[in-house]
Amino acid sequence: MRQQEFLALLIFSTLFALTRGGRPEKIGAIALFAGALISFLVVRPRGLRFRHIETGILMTDIALLGIFLWLTFRCTRFWPIWISGLLGAETLVHLGLIVAPQVHWEVYLNATALWSWLIQLMLVIGTWRHQMRLMQNGRDPPWRGNIN
Structure with missing residues (x-):
């Protein structure tokens, strides 16, 4: 059941970001x-x-962490840094198994899955905030510096 619910959230967040997001949100959605x-x-x-x-x-x-770190440094949005942090935590969960190999497999599974849910929610919130800035300011520049 949990897998179907995550798939629904993944599809919703992806479609929401692709239809309502700016370029950073679209890149993030495709990557995720x-x-x-x-x-x-x-x-x-x-x-x-x-x-x-x-x-x-x-x-x-x-690889996803690399993409979101790149987005963090290149775009004007705040949400990629949150996703980078969550991906960093998820990566540490994997590596934590080296330190504690006796951890039950279900704990490892759940610990890695938790971050994925939060990451999808961050993408939805980031896309929603992009829409709010567009409504308030009429524009929301996506990139720092001279990138278009």
Whole structure:
């Protein structure tokens, strides 16, 4: 049930950002959707999932962290720094299994999944705030410096 609910949130946040967001929100939405799809494709088969570090998901999370750090430094929005922080925490959960390999696999699964929910909510809030700035100011410049 939780997977279907997350899929609904993922689809909603992606469509909301793609239709109502500026360029940073669209980049974030595409990156997060692609990251979720890649994570689904690289996770170990049932019965073996989350018994050891999910290397494919860890690599996906690190790539997403890089994208959101880039957005943090290049765009005028505040939400990418929140997502970067959440992705950093999610990455640490993966690496924490090295320090504590005896952690039950369900704890590892839930600890990594928690951040994904919050990340989707940050994208929705960031897109909503973009819309509020557009209504208040008539514009919302997306990039710092000379990037268009």
